[in-house]
Amino acid sequence: MLFYFVPVVLTVLISFTNMDYSFRWNWIGVENYIKIVTDPWMPKILANTFFYVFATLTCFNVGLALVLSLITTHINEKVGAAIRAIWLLPRITPSTVYVLLWLWACRRESTSLFNWLLGFFGFKPINWRLEHPWLLVIFINGFIGVSFGMIIFTAALKSIGNDVIWAAKVDGASTWQLIRYVELPLIKWPLLFVLAYQTLSLFTSYEYILLATGGGPGLYTTEVWALYVYDLAFRQYGGIVYFGYGAALSAILVVIGVTMSVIYLKVFRFRELMIEPKIEVG
Amino acid sequence: MTSTYSRSRLWKIKKYLLSGIVYVFVIGVTIPVILLYALLFITSFSVDMEGIIPKGLTLNNWKVIITGEIEVPGAEYTYPNLYLVMGNTFLLAITVAAAEVFFASLAGYAISRFKFRGRSQLLGLILVLHAFPGVALLIAIFYILNVLGLYDTLLGVFIIKVALDLPLGIWIMKGFFDSVPWDLEMSALIDGCNRFQAWWKVLLPSVRNGLMAVLIFGFLSGWSEFIYILTFISSQRYWTLSMLVYAFTSGEYFYIRPGVTAAIAIMYMIPVIIFFLFAQKYLLRIQIAGKGVV
Numbered sequence: 278m279l280f281y282f283v284p285v286v287l288t289v290l291i292s293f294t295n296m297d298y299s300f301r302w303n304w305i306g307v308e309n310y311i312k313i314v315t316d317p318w319m320p321k322i323l324a325n326t327f328f329y330v331f332a333t334l335t336c337f338n339v340g341l342a343l344v345l346s347l348i349t350t351h352i353n354e355k356v357g358a359a360i361r362a363i364w365l366l367p368r369i370t371p372s373t374v375y376v377l378l379w380l381w382a383c384r385r386e387s388t389s390l391f392n393w394l395l396g397f398f399g400f401k402p403i404n405w406r407l408e409h410p411w412l413l414v415i416f417i418n419g420f421i422g423v424s425f426g427m428i429i430f431t432a433a434l435k436s437i438g439n440d441v442i443w444a445a446k447v448d449g450a451s452t453w454q455l456i457r458y459v460e461l462p463l464i465k466w467p468l469l470f471v472l473a474y475q476t477l478s479l480f481t482s483y484e485y486i487l488l489a490t491g492g493g494p495g496l497y498t499t500e501v502w503a504l505y506v507y508d509l510a511f512r513q514y515g516g517i518v519y520f521g522y523g524a525a526l527s528a529i530l531v532v533i534g535v536t537m538s539v540i541y542l543k544v545f546r547f548r549e550l551m552i553e554p555k556i557e558v559g
Numbered sequence: 560m561t562s563t564y565s566r567s568r569l570w571k572i573k574k575y576l577l578s579g580i581v582y583v584f585v586i587g588v589t590i591p592v593i594l595l596y597a598l599l600f601i602t603s604f605s606v607d608m609e610g611i612i613p614k615g616l617t618l619n620n621w622k623v624i625i626t627g628e629i630e631v632p633g634a635e636y637t638y639p640n641l642y643l644v645m646g647n648t649f650l651l652a653i654t655v656a657a658a659e660v661f662f663a664s665l666a667g668y669a670i671s672r673f674k675f676r677g678r679s680q681l682l683g684l685i686l687v688l689h690a691f692p693g694v695a696l697l698i699a700i701f702y703i704l705n706v707l708g709l710y711d712t713l714l715g716v717f718i719i720k721v722a723l724d725l726p727l728g729i730w731i732m733k734g735f736f737d738s739v740p741w742d743l744e745m746s747a748l749i750d751g752c753n754r755f756q757a758w759w760k761v762l763l764p765s766v767r768n769g770l771m772a773v774l775i776f777g778f779l780s781g782w783s784e785f786i787y788i789l790t791f792i793s794s795q796r797y798w799t800l801s802m803l804v805y806a807f808t809s810g811e812y813f814y815i816r817p818g819v820t821a822a823i824a825i826m827y828m829i830p831v832i833i834f835f836l837f838a839q840k841y842l843l844r845i846q847i848a849g850k851g852v853v
Contacts, residue, residue: 281722284699291698300705341588348585352578360585362839363592369831369842371783373804374824378595380808381602381817390598393610420592428843481692484786488805503694510698511790520698527695534692542683 285531292524297517309525318497318505326501329414329486330479337419338475342426343468347456349427350434361427368424376488379417380406410490410499417489418482426471433467434460473544477537481530483507502530599828603821620818624826629803629819638803639795641823648782648799651713651720652830655781656774658721659728663773664766666725667732668758672744682733685726693723697790704791713797716787724780728773735769736762772841775834782830800827 295305313319334340345364349357367375382390385404392402405413437460445459483503486492492500492508500508510523598611603620605613623629627641670682700719701710709715739762747757763770785801792798798806804827807820834842 281696283703284696287699287702288695291702300702345585345588348581352581352585360589362835363589365839365842366592366596366835369779369835371801371804371827371831372785373801373808374599374827377804377808377820377824378599382595382598388607388609390594390610396610481694483694488785503692506694507697510701520702524698527692527698530692530695534695 288524288527288531291520292528294521296520296524305521309522312522313525313529318500321497322500322502322505325497325499326480328411329418329499329501330476332411333415333418333422333479334472334475336415338422338426338479339468339472341419342423342471343430345423346427346430346434347460350431351452351456361424361431364420364424364427367421372484372488375421376417376485379413379489383413406490407494410494414486414489414499417485418479421485422475422479425475429467429471430464433464437463469544470541473537473541477534477541481534502526506530599821599824602817603825605818608817617818620816620822623819623822629823638806639798641803643796644798644800644803645826647713647797648801648827651717651784651799652778652781654717655720655724656777658717659724659777660770660773662721662725663728663732664763664770666729667736667769668762670729671733671736685729693786696723697786701791710791711793711797713792716784716791717781719787719791720781720784724777728777731773731776732766732769735766735772739765768841771838775838775841779831779834 292309293304293306294301295303295308345360349360351357370378383405384392385402385407387393387396387402389402391405392400395403403409441459441463442455445455450459481503483501483506486499486501486504487507490499492498492504497505506523506526509519509526511518594611598608601611601613602608604616604618606615606617608614623641627643629638629641670678704710704715704719707715709718743761743765744757747761748754752760783801784799785805788797788799788802789805792802800823804820804824807823
């Protein structure tokens with residue numbers, strides 16, 4: 278626990294200084310927090326962050342995850358399990374290799390995988406990283422994000438009792454009606470949980486964007502909040518690092534993160550999982 | 560009569576058509592994933608690629624295994640020996656896994672079996688910590704590592720890694736200890752074991768699956784680590800495979816000798832593939848455990 282509290286306290290302390298590589302504690306009060314409000318890049322970064330979280334969440338982490346788990350539980354069981362297994366691969370592949378694969382597939386030459394495939398339909402080669410950086414970022418993150426929601430939705434769908442399903446079928450429900458009026462209402466809570474949990478993890482994620490576009494092309498095209506913190510502190514443009522300002526942005530991230538987690542704890546009744554041990558011996 | 564017949568046939572055709580569309584959709588969205596990995600595999604055996612079709616097969620890309628020397632034509636700087644990098648990666652992964660299993664099994668046991676003040680607060684805290692934005696701590700960790708003189712050492716990365724992974728490990732182990740009936744432990748205690756012996760001889764063997772899950776999670780987590788290496792390691796002699804692959808693909812050397820890069824990336828993926836093929840149930844468990852839904 279020490280490993281969390283010391284850094285958190287340090288982060289807050291550093292955020293009131295203008296520390297750089299010299300590690301000198303120059304106290305400047307709340308200047309860094311004022312800087313956040315007046316930073317000319319802030320509106321862009323905020324807009325980017327919201328767009329990134331919203332698009333990835335709706336299209337992949339919840340959207341495609343839900344569709345895939347509904348389909349794979351309704352088709353042949355073995356095929357369904359195999360498809361779910363394949364979607365697990367991006368999640369466990371080392372991040373650098375995974376992004377490398379995407380960057381190769383999206384090279385600007387006409388021989389790269391996607392341009393080559395599009396060539397059959399008569400499209401001209403596209404420089405994906407330069408022309409459609411957002412598409413690349415969202416797909417890279419989305420293909421990883423699918424597995425989490427998919428596993429949870431599938432588990433929830435499988436735990437629906439057969440009696441409920443049969444009752445609906447006896448009453449003449451079609452597959453679509455079964456999904457719409459029986460299964461979806463029954464997995465409402467897992468759905469909300471994934472939505473909430475993945476909002477937070479996407480909000481604080483930056484590793485794959487760092488690897489894929491580095492926040493570019495150009496200035497801050499695909500820069501999100503967490504990546505901005507990283508860039509300020511660890512990518513020394515012209516040898517200048519901003520530990521103080523970065524720490525201030527981090528501190529806000531911590532506040533948002535902890536607040537959201539506490540809300541989840543309350544809403545999703547995690548307390549039930551924390552039941553006291555039944556018998557107690559020394 | 561005829562109308563009923565044709566209607567039921569129409570219904571059947573509609574049903575087949577619908578499930579056909581569903582299958583096409585599922586396969587359509589899944590194929591990109593398969594293609595990406597096929598691309599990696601084929602690239603490592605080919606001279607050049609046209610889409611997914613190799614132009615000339617070769618084993619030259621894999622020659623890097625023999626000496627471990629990585630040569631990049633026209634590069635101004637050298638890369639560290641592949642075996643050194645692999646050794647670093649393995650060392651980090653195995654120590655992280657061992658430390659996490661050790662601490663998580665002790666802490667998980669304590670939280671599952673002992674009643675103490677602030678227990679439920681501690682549990683809530685562990686869950687909150689698990690959702691903690693890692694990037695927010697980087698600056699402070701950088702400062703601490705510098706003060707302790709652990710910047711640019713694998714030991715520093717190891718400590719951070721274990722500390723930040725532990726909440727999830729503890730949570731997984733707690734779940735497994737919870738599912739072991741108390742009677743089992745009780746009978747061990749009655750038979751004359753002390754608390755530690757009961758834990759070591761009776762409980763640990765019955766949570767084998769949990770230990771495996773934490774071990775695999777810790778290993779993969781250490782094996783794949785990238786951000787801490789990028790941020791807290793500056794000398795090439797401490798590079799891990801993630802850093803090597805990153806160096807190949809960033810900056811001006813992007814896509815020189817893709818075949819060699821692919822061969823190294825495949826070697827990097829070996830443990831991942833082994834776990835994927837033979838330990839999928841653990842991977843699934845890791846994915847959802849500790850997120851409060853198991």
